[in-house]
Amino acid sequence: MSNTSSRPDAPASRRIPRMPFWAQILLGLVCGALLGWIAHSQDVLWLGATLKQTGSLFIQLLKLAIAPLVFFAIVVSITNLRNVSNAARLATRTLLWFMATSLIAVIIGLAIALITHPGAGTGLTAANGAKPQHTGSWLDFITGIVPTDVITPFTQLNVLQIVFMAAVVGIAALQLGEKAQPFLTLSETTLALLQKALWWVIRLAPLGTLGLIGNAINAYGWGLIKQYATFTADVYVGCLLVLFGVYPLLLTLVAKVSPVQFFRGAWPAIQLAFVSRSSVGTMPVTQKVTERLGVPREYASFAVPFGSTTKMDGCASIYPALASVFIAEVFGVHLGIRDYLLIVFVSVIGSAATAGLTGATVMLTLTLSTLGLPLAGVGLLLAIDPILDMMRTATNVAGQSVCTLLVAAREGILDRDKFGSVHGDLDLDRTGEAESAAVAV
Template structure:
């Protein structure tokens, strides 16, 4: 009898848990020295963890570009594409605003900054610009002066704008440009297949990333900030269960528990990498297995990875209350409204890479006069929270994509309720993909 092969999903979760355990053991029980610091943490863990992340980041720009071009082409009708785009954008903005409101409201109940002894908190030096671009500048910056330069620099909003424009033009020309159209479709297939081959290294990469994180920080850095961390985690949980769960049920009549059970591989991968961009291909593939057409997901998921940062918005809302209370600064209702508007705008164009939420947090702090130096209070423990909020970011992208696909008649709900278990979902069939 042939022994059942362990799925990639199971391997990734095993790598995550094993890395966490090993990282904690290394932090507390392995004495400092060349073996621990140079060979293990900054050697093997750094090599395999960062190496895997660089492989994923290598694929993000071409994958997003070809995905959006082919997604716009596949939708075809420019009126329908415009309707899908506006609907998706509206959902993303609303869920982000709700995330900030939840964060501010929940923080008022937990008071994360009250009673904090600042001398006990590990701080870090912050050198973050205190000036923010105007609204007009942000809009104009979406239009690339040189699309090739945008591709090489990884400016995701400009890449999305150019790819969307190109896809619309190719869709309108139809059979007049068969060579370019075929090239775009085949290039997208190549990038997807390349991504899935890189994904075979995910268990090792995830193991190394988690092991390095917990080898560095252990649990010591968490203790003085436990109230802040619990508040952020609570806000993320409310957003995931209440907001996304209700939206799924209201707009698609889908069982949220079934949805997130099938979606759990993406949650685990997003948590491990802390990068929405690196999670794009896994998100698209998993949603396709769950019945969401790539005609929608290949357009909405890359867009969401760039402009929909609900988890980041929750962190920023909690951080505002935390720093204001820690420094004894009183905030008025107008300040809260300003935070909601600024944090929503700050999430648009945020790079889908680890830790970038701390950079945009400076813009939010400036909008209500909080000291930017307060960001240094949370930098020491932000890595783990960054991992958690990335999982929420990717969940928001998937939920909105599913709702839009359902409304466009491109969501096969029966695929979601198949008897196929999470552990049976893997990428083993990719060895047979023909390019």
Template sequence: MMKRWSQLSLTAKVLIGMVAGLLMGLLFRNLFTGHPLIEDYLINGLFHMTGQIFLTVLKMIVVPLVFTSIVCGTCSLKDITILGRLGGMTLALYLLTTAIAISLAMSVALLIGPGKGANLESAANFVAGEAPSLVDVLIGMFPSNPISAMASGNTLQIIVFSILFGIAIAAAGKPAQPLVKLFSALNEAMLKLVTLIMNLAPYGVMGLMGKLFYSIDLSAIFSLVEYFFVVLGVLILQVLITYCGLLKLLTGLNPRIFLKKMRDAFMFAFSTASSNATIPVTLETVTRRMGACNQVSSFTVPLGSTINMDGTAIMQGVATVFIAQAFGIHLAFNDYMMVIVTATLASIGTAGVPGVGLVMLAMVLQQVGLPLEGIALIMGVDRLLDMVRTAVNITGDSAVTCIVAKQQGGLNTDIYNDIHAGEREEHIDFHKINIGEQDRPVTNH
């Protein structure tokens, strides 16, 4: 049995862990709700501990991986002006996909009308945290103390410092060559650490899913079933139409291969509900499995995890229409256009704010005069939808990375078209963790 388990692909292992956790959570919820032994030692004990350790080690590697990867990629550039083109193209694509996402969401919601006839009222009040202005965000991108930025996990500040540090290393020339070799070695070690953590994923995912489905309020989902499935449907359309369409249109790459290679990262994002925590897996996917060069991926993926919020934009679009219909408030065409502009710009303006999805939604509702207490209506189903939104967000990050890499000549199409590319690097033999090149087994083809 153990031998057969070791022969399974990582995707299969993570999927088994996810399904096992989901089924156990639902089973214990229906048969042993409130049982002290189950709740204290299994749900809040083993499942909670396993899931949180997995999340913590994923977050542990984000800062060193982003720092070493960006420095390594930047200092190897021969022409620093490439960064300007790279940044402009990446930002434009992220804003474009966000605008498409919210437009698609409102169009589908208006067509289906999930809030029509609901006549819902809520006594609950929602107080949104104040979002910083775009000017404050731009100023805040530059760290006064890079060590403090790393300690607090401020992704935008880490990106800016890493780029400047990488440019400085490149400009220093020959005296800085030892630093180039050091960061190259560190980057390889970080990617191997990602592989090590990914081998623990099936158990961490099982813990996270087990606890979630034991505690999730399924009745809230049933009461808002139409809203839930409209958001879910638009999230799927965003992946199939927007991302796959842009990928095919701008690069000619096969979207089916892209989706197959996204499976591992998709499941990681779904289980963790955190784009930042999934950065290591997304980077590993776009570089080793899709063939994007480090110079591009080290910039686009961390930036995307911070400002690319297509999944959140979709929730905002559907929620705006739903809340307006539920409270019987008519919105004009100009109001809907204002929602598109506000949500698109807010995806950058609210970067790094805790509870960013609800903060952004509060901004949008205020902009068109809808009651903020409408947010309380949808909070019951938001946890499960947040998991899918995160998976959609990192899929968008990966699609944009492939498009930018192809446009910049930094995508290895042979690796991209090889459906098994990168699979060998997913496995670590813990009995032979340090095999020299001369000791590696020779395989006959």
């Protein structure tokens, strides 16, 4: 018996139009802000606790799949390079574009900091902040790449070490050839299962948005944002300049494609990154939108996972540059040309350090320790970090897609017809099914 609602002559009043995913996110954002304001201004404890738990549960669900997802995504992406001609050239070009855009981003961050002086006149001292839980140095970064065992990186979610192990396994599988095929089949099937489960979590993003935004406003209120007004504005302006200035310029001049069309296709990943504050958690959506924009699956499956763990224009370039100047001004430390050059060097070369732990704390402490600035300054920024991290992560994810598209365009493997045909919102139901089926193949 056929469903009456599926008939062409079914009454229009019975059809409930599906709300686009971006509209669901926006609705969650507005409702979260309103509920957070009510909880903060009226001191509604149960509402504040509910918002906190809702946001935390969403992030917890995302993190649950991150460790195995990164491992199998890197393994499969490396082995997929055997199907791509000039694989070494593509990998090298990808890394060079990652570094080039990071260089542009850190210069923009420094320029904004030197113009606005975000730390001047704030009245803040080290007593206003909390001690950071995570610190980083060049020695920690170098020695921390290689794990001491195969279990700890997964239990402690050390993404950098997981990437290292996955790269070793992927390269070894390439060297074994046909003997490794059973393992590769298992890896591809496991990756498909993980992506399918993660799509279910991603569908909860509107609810997660409500909880995360509501909790941020309830916990910090508008007063804290005002206290850090200049620094907060600097981070957002810097990220927006890169997001809507540098990236469109590169897309126009280098890739010869429409920036408007790019954002139309990439927006689902950018908005999810803004809400979730996780480049790795957004990785399946980033890869899907990148493929929708015409990048071949074989290359996208390598570049996007690689970029999700190492390509951080927001967290590793703009933010450390601004934060270093901010902390130096708060503590009355003068920075010279040598110091600014060191900031640029650390941002371009050491960005992979952000992969190991949450947020940009490790990258910032790495920069501060290189400059000799007090690490206590990191504590000044911890309270405001969730507000900043949303914009930073959105910039990170956009940069990962842009660089992948730039390389594909320059190498002549970009499907320009497919790029030009992208329209409408990302259908999560069909995307999840198609993604699982395609990876299994």
